[in-house]
Amino acid sequence: MEAMDDHETTSGGKDEAKPIMVILMGAPGSGKSTFCDLVMRLSTRRPWVRICQDTIGNGKAGTKNQCLTGAASALKEGKSVFIDRCNLDREQRADFVKLVGPEVEKHAVALDLPAKLCISRSVKRTGHEGNLQGGKAAAVVNRMLQKKELPKLNEGYARITVCQDEKDIQAAINTYSALGPSDKLPPGFFGQKNSDAKVQLGIMKFLKKKDPPGCSDPVTNVSPENIQSHTTKEKDSNQVLESCEELKKASVGSSISFENAPTLAFPSISTADFHFNLDKASDIIVEKVEEYVNKLGNARLVLVDLSQNSKILSLVRAKAAEMNIDSKKFFTFAGNITKLYSEGGLHCNVIANATNWRLKPGGGGVNAAIFSAAGPALETATKARAGSLSSGKAVVVPLPSSSPLFSREGVTRVIHVLGPNMNPQRPNCLNNDYDKGCKILRETYSSLFDAFASIVRAQGEPCNFEKEFKGEVQLDQGSRNSDQKVKREAVCEADMNKKYKSFVKELGPNVGSSGDGNTDGQTRKAWGGWAQALYDTAMHPERHKNIIEMSDDVVVLNDLYPKAQKHLIVLARVEGLDRLADVQKEHMSLLKTMHSVGLKWAEKFLSENNSLIFRLGYHSVPSMRQLHLHVISQDFDSNHLKNKKHWNSFNSPFFRDSVDVIDEVSQYGKAILKDENILSMELRCHRCQSAHPNIPRLKAHISSCQASFPAFLLQNGRLVFLEGIDANH
DNA sequence: GTTCTAGAAC
DNA sequence: GTTCTAGAAC
Numbered sequence A: 001m002e003a004m005d006d007h008e009t010t011s012g013g014k015d016e017a018k019p020i021m022v023i024l025m026g027a028p029g030s031g032k033s034t035f036c037d038l039v040m041r042l043s044t045r046r047p048w049v050r051i052c053q054d055t056i057g058n059g060k061a062g063t064k065n066q067c068l069t070g071a072a073s074a075l076k077e078g079k080s081v082f083i084d085r086c087n088l089d090r091e092q093r094a095d096f097v098k099l100v101g102p103e104v105e106k107h108a109v110a111l112d113l114p115a116k117l118c119i120s121r122s123v124k125r126t127g128h129e130g131n132l133q134g135g136k137a138a139a140v141v142n143r144m145l146q147k148k149e150l151p152k153l154n155e156g157y158a159r160i161t162v163c164q165d166e167k168d169i170q171a172a173i174n175t176y177s178a179l180g181p182s183d184k185l186p187p188g189f190f191g192q193k194n195s196d197a198k199v200q201l202g203i204m205k206f207l208k209k210k211d212p213p214g215c216s217d218p219v220t221n222v223s224p225e226n227i228q229s230h231t232t233k234e235k236d237s238n239q240v241l242e243s244c245e246e247l248k249k250a251s252v253g254s255s256i257s258f259e260n261a262p263t264l265a266f267p268s269i270s271t272a273d274f275h276f277n278l279d280k281a282s283d284i285i286v287e288k289v290e291e292y293v294n295k296l297g298n299a300r301l302v303l304v305d306l307s308q309n310s311k312i313l314s315l316v317r318a319k320a321a322e323m324n325i326d327s328k329k330f331f332t333f334a335g336n337i338t339k340l341y342s343e344g345g346l347h348c349n350v351i352a353n354a355t356n357w358r359l360k361p362g363g364g365g366v367n368a369a370i371f372s373a374a375g376p377a378l379e380t381a382t383k384a385r386a387g388s389l390s391s392g393k394a395v396v397v398p399l400p401s402s403s404p405l406f407s408r409e410g411v412t413r414v415i416h417v418l419g420p421n422m423n424p425q426r427p428n429c430l431n432n433d434y435d436k437g438c439k440i441l442r443e444t445y446s447s448l449f450d451a452f453a454s455i456v457r458a459q460g461e462p463c464n465f466e467k468e469f470k471g472e473v474q475l476d477q478g479s480r481n482s483d484q485k486v487k488r489e490a491v492c493e494a495d496m497n498k499k500y501k502s503f504v505k506e507l508g509p510n511v512g513s514s515g516d517g518n519t520d521g522q523t524r525k526a527w528g529g530w531a532q533a534l535y536d537t538a539m540h541p542e543r544h545k546n547i548i549e550m551s552d553d554v555v556v557l558n559d560l561y562p563k564a565q566k567h568l569i570v571l572a573r574v575e576g577l578d579r580l581a582d583v584q585k586e587h588m589s590l591l592k593t594m595h596s597v598g599l600k601w602a603e604k605f606l607s608e609n610n611s612l613i614f615r616l617g618y619h620s621v622p623s624m625r626q627l628h629l630h631v632i633s634q635d636f637d638s639n640h641l642k643n644k645k646h647w648n649s650f651n652s653p654f655f656r657d658s659v660d661v662i663d664e665v666s667q668y669g670k671a672i673l674k675d676e677n678i679l680s681m682e683l684r685c686h687r688c689q690s691a692h693p694n695i696p697r698l699k700a701h702i703s704s705c706q707a708s709f710p711a712f713l714l715q716n717g718r719l720v721f722l723e724g725i726d727a728n729h
Numbered sequence B, C: 001g002t003t004c005t006a007g008a009a010c
Helices: A032-042 A064-076 A090-099 A115-124 A135-145 A166-177 A202-208 A224-236 A238-250 A252-258 A278-293 A311-322 A365-374 A376-385 A404-409 A434-458 A464-478 A480-498 A529-539 A585-608 A644-651 A658-668 A676-680 A695-702
Strands: A020-025 A048-052 A080-084 A105-111 A159-163 A188-190 A263-267 A300-305 A330-334 A350-354 A394-398 A413-417 A547-550 A554-558 A567-572 A614-619 A628-633 A655-657
Touching: A020 A032, A020 A090, A032 A048, A032 A080, A032 A105, A032 A166, A048 A064, A064 A080, A064 A090, A090 A105, A105 A166, A115 A135, A159 A166, A263 A413, A263 A434, A278 A300, A278 A311, A278 A434, A300 A311, A311 A330, A350 A365, A350 A434, A365 A376, A365 A404, A376 A394, A376 A413, A394 A434, A413 A434, A529 A554, A529 A567, A547 A585, A554 A585, A567 A585, A585 A614, A585 A628, A585 A658, A614 A658, A644 A655, A644 A676, A644 A695, A655 A658
Parallel strands: A020 A080, A020 A105, A048 A080, A105 A159, A159 A188, A263 A300, A263 A350, A300 A330, A350 A413
Antiparallel strands: A394 A413, A547 A554, A554 A567, A567 A628, A614 A628, A614 A655
């Protein structure tokens, strides 16, 4: 660190220009290009050339060779060069170091910033030269950092500068931009403050993040500040973090499912502008949270207030702790409800808005903030749903993908609620009638949580109702009357669901382990003749064409009706293994074989077309007999994709990622299955999650949607795609 | 799984 | 009128 402040340079012989080659090293989002730009802008005396792999190809992806050639010719002209590519490992850098002889001094500048910072920057940026932006970036950065090797002097550098924060970077910019044409910097290794292995600790945490409260008391408060200090600590006291990690690992079975859980962030209703008594309000919040929290499966509720010192947050926190409410499912959060993800790292797919009866923007407080952050799209979407709102009620508004709240924060719905008013300056004041006020406030929270529960159910979270429904229908097949009765009820339920109406009491509380659907032999339907084709292929591959690989364990074939540019099937050859529901622990090695065969094919396709993205997985309830793994590219560009079932079978929880199936079978001995009923859920873009009224409109949208994939898919290798453009060797 | 088609939705 | 879905048959 001390050396960083040493900007002293030693002048060489006058007039003799001494070009240097500075090899930058850093993940996407670490600021390499910005670094080069700033030095080049500030440097008045030394000519610099930036060799950037993202731009050198003139629109196409650049190659390392182009960079090498470009660098050599610039150096020959007496210019100094920046090698602006990731250069994360020694091998990547070696060709540049070897490029020129000892007459050119080689430097390395490593921008070794916290992984989560690089990721969040790459995820957010737009217009990146190498088109590495959006959600895709998170997984790319993650993978790239796994092979990070900080530069060492014995690779051939005269000088290495490691920057671990913005201050270090600024110092290095000053150092390089001050260099005259013949100046020479002191050689040596500068700037590294801790060992490189530890710095990366943050990476998986970022991707799997959330739940920072898990490390402390029952009901905790999280704020951007807390997360921030977490980040800073990461560098200085890894031990603290590691023990935290250990704690998380120890409770992995329960905590892991919460990280991507549907989450409702809500403000305290009526306590701000409507002057509702804080103590009474906090009682009601805790009472209602307690009533709902265990009915919501793994979904989470988060009470949000702007201020770290919020009275209502501390009251609620204390009372919730007293009631022993599970802090994974309910916690408080100090931060801006419109920036929970971008500023606080907290992903909430649904936020509540304490609105006014006219459902109009403005008025100050949360309502103004949410309408303003969501843009005009929210107002339009709200207007389409309702013209006004009475107190105690809630209205759910799906957020159009054009809204910044959607694209930036990942919020897919806003639930407007109107609480009781105790402020004489506002309409419908209750004149201090707290009997009435408390009743309405209770009703408001019930409406809010009911609406959220409906959303959770509509999204296909496991719930008992679905299972029971399915079981009943199938057991009752003999009796026409009861069959009809059940069907009628089901229609009624589905209808309720659509309208986000009341919440079914039986909604499954114990979600974690009992998500399997129809494993009972009794409830199993018979296979139709048409459903036997894959079975016959598995048993007698020689009778079939269209097979592209065959072994004792599996047969690989192109899907007869591909639902995307690339869509193939890895078929198990075990007799009696009809579907995912039949899979048990004994099939673990088969599952792994199927996965690796599928992965191999995905990688082959990627080598032919590096823009493809693949997903590998099983249908919870397949139409065709014989266990088969789908390997499907995520363009879904196919004329065979024609209906809702097609779409949702690959883009809802009905599609079970191979990696998750493997985890579940090894852990619980069976895979979690989703009911076929979820195939009728609304159509949503698999990238930006926007809703679309029908298949043609959805297809028109996905043909151009470049939004990042949801965080869930970017984790654990659920999506398979090529590493960053810098990383191509 | 697809195809066909009635009729709902626009 | 055209577009789109969903159910039945295969």
